Amino acid sequence: MKLLNQSLKYLSLSILMIVTIWSVIFYLNMLSEIKSSIDEGLENYKRLIILNAAEDSTILTKKYFDESFFTIQEISREQALSTKDRYFDTELYMQDADDQAPEVEPVRMLTTAFEMNGSYYELKVANSMVEEDDLIQELLWDVVWLYVVLILGVVIINNIVLRSLWKPFYDFLQQLKNYRLGRSKQFPEVRTQTREFVDLQEAVNTLLKRSVATFEQQKEFIGNASHELQTPLAVVSNKLELMLEEESLSASQLENIAEIFQTIQQLVRLNKTLLLLSKIDNKQFLENESVAIHEVISVNIEKLIDFSTFINIAVSSSEMEPIAVQMDFSLANIVVANLLKNAIFHNHEKGNVNISLKAGVLSIANTGNPNPLDVEKIFQRFQKFDSNKGAGLGLAIVKAICELYGFEVSYRFENGLHLFEVNFNTN
Amino acid sequence: MKILVIEDEVLLQQSIKESLEKESFLVETASDFYAAMDKVFVYDYDCILLDIMLPNGSGLDILNELKEAGKSENVIIISAKDSLDDRVKGLELGADDYLTKPFHLAELNARVKAVLRRKHLQGNRAISLANLELDFEDRTLLVDGKAVSLNRKEFDILNYFLLNKNRLVNKTALAEHVWGDNSDQADNFDFVYYQIKNLRKKLQECGAHVEIESVYGVGYKLVQK
Secondary structure (H helix, E strand, O other), X not given: OOHHHHHHHHHHHHHHHHHHHHHHHHHHHHHHHHHHHHHHHHXXXXXXXXXXXXXXXXXXXXXXXXXXXXXXXXXXXXHHHHOOOEEEEEEEEEOOOOOOOOEEXXXXXXXXXXXXXXXXXXXXXXXXXXXXXXXXXXXXXXHHHHHHHHHHHHHHHHHHHHHHHHHHHHHHHHHHHHOOOOOOOOOOOOOOOOHHHHHHHHHHHHHHHHHHHHHHHHHHHHXXXXXXXXXXXXXXXXXXXXXXOOOOOOHHHHHHHHHHHHHHHHHHHHHHHHHHHHHHHOOXXXXXXXXXXXXXXXHHHHHHHHHHHHXXXXXXXXXXXXXXXEEEHHHHHHHHHHHHHHHHHOOOOOOEEEEEEEOOEEEEEEOOOOOOOOOOOOOOOOOOOOOOOOOOOHHHHHHHHHHXXXXXXXXXXXXXXXXXXXXXXXX | OEEEEEOOOHHHHHHHHHXXXXXXXXXXXXXXXXXXXXXXXXXXXXXXXXXXEEOOEEHHHHHHHHHHOOOHHHEEEEEOOOOHHHHHHHHHOOOOEEEEOOOOHHHHHXXXXXXXXXXXXXXXXXXXXXXXXXXXOOOEEEEOOEEEOOOHHHHHHHHHHHHOOOOEEEHHHHHHHHHHHHHHHHHHOOHHHHHHHHHHHHHHHOOOOEEEEEEOOOEEEEEEO
């Protein structure tokens, strides 16, 4: 969930709560305010009725609520003395202005007692009151409207204010997403004065600097380690070569030394490959020139023809559209050679390899393993899908070179063929 | 023929010396910059093997001095650093060749002999052994004066064997020399064996007095019959 929506969620929930509590309190307050104002009115009526009763004694015989809103009843002195002014809610059967027929209506009633000419009377004054359910309904709608308006306001404020406040953050995030260790030259930058974001940038950049330093160290380490291995490997390799020439060795000794020698040769090749990878990673190949890919392809087919005919693999090429690419010549050669070797050697008996170069896309399709290879793993270092066939670095090198120049390299399994493609068109 | 090996790794230096002595060269050695500078300017060598990274100085500086003295054309740089920069710099300073460690002794032999051949050009455009004569310029083989047709790879194989006659040439070294970078898969097949078999057949058919012996799955040796 986006931050914007999160804050909206919490705001609308809390506003809903505040508005609800507020409207209950407001309703209760208003109701008591209404009642006390009605009570004042009743008090007024009382005085007016008593005054009128002094002049017009007929009033004193009014026993029922009919056209007027009071009743007077004679009571005993004791009763009168024990009566206190009492205000209460009750209901009366009556007809309001908005009613078709008389009905039960809520009223506020005052009961009191007074003395006139030695007689004691009980007075009941009533005043019609707001119908509570009407009030509640009215109020509810008001509250709903208030809520809607508040939420709308919050949404608009959120969208305008928060969006503009958080914009530097989203910009920063995008830059961070596009950041590639070892490839991006500039650190992500936040364009704002907001302290939290500036702090964030500093924290992120410190972290990135440390990662870059580690990355560089690691690259250097691989390069240096492979480099330092060259001389000891040369010593061992040459000593073994001399040893193999010794006449005094028995056949079994010779065979053992030969095995050691072959193993050392594997090590030598592995080390050379690691050095190459490290050089590519360190961008030590920058001799860019215009390389005719179609020529590189035909030269490499020619170079590998001895091997492919020996193991009965038919190498054919269709659709060779000439294309020149700006890159290091030896790297172009490695890309083509590695893909070709891969297609030829990871093949089955009497298999075939087809190469095409069309619209800047080199496609190499080969027969071989009847199952598709793991797309995720195939370009990773030291991934071997066949035992005893190289160290599993050939495709990793192809990938590294393509990444260096921004070419896209892909693998898919189509119609029983393994298809590798390199798109030399860069955007 | 006198050869100077300038290499600070003594074990490697000794192996190179031993291998070159088997070819009946006179080999001297130097292990650091000063010793190398002394020898280079006191004696004349037919070929100098020069390591770039030396104690007390750079091999490239020695090469620079040699160039100024007009003696740099018979230098082969041997370096652990396969850097294009060094290679270009070395060759610009007049070095004849650049060999990256680790290398095969057979390959070193071939390179040294190529330098020597270029240095003493007079009439030396061919190698001969027994009744064989291999012409580098025309890339032809004569057996008893009669031309024998060889394809390009067969010529390269035979040439390599002749440069390393009576020496064990291991399969890896041979494959790397003839098929270059693509030879890394050759070990997995009987590829080299197949190529040698064809060459043997040709040599036998034309009555050559040499033989390519197999040495226990390790490699081959060209000997005179």
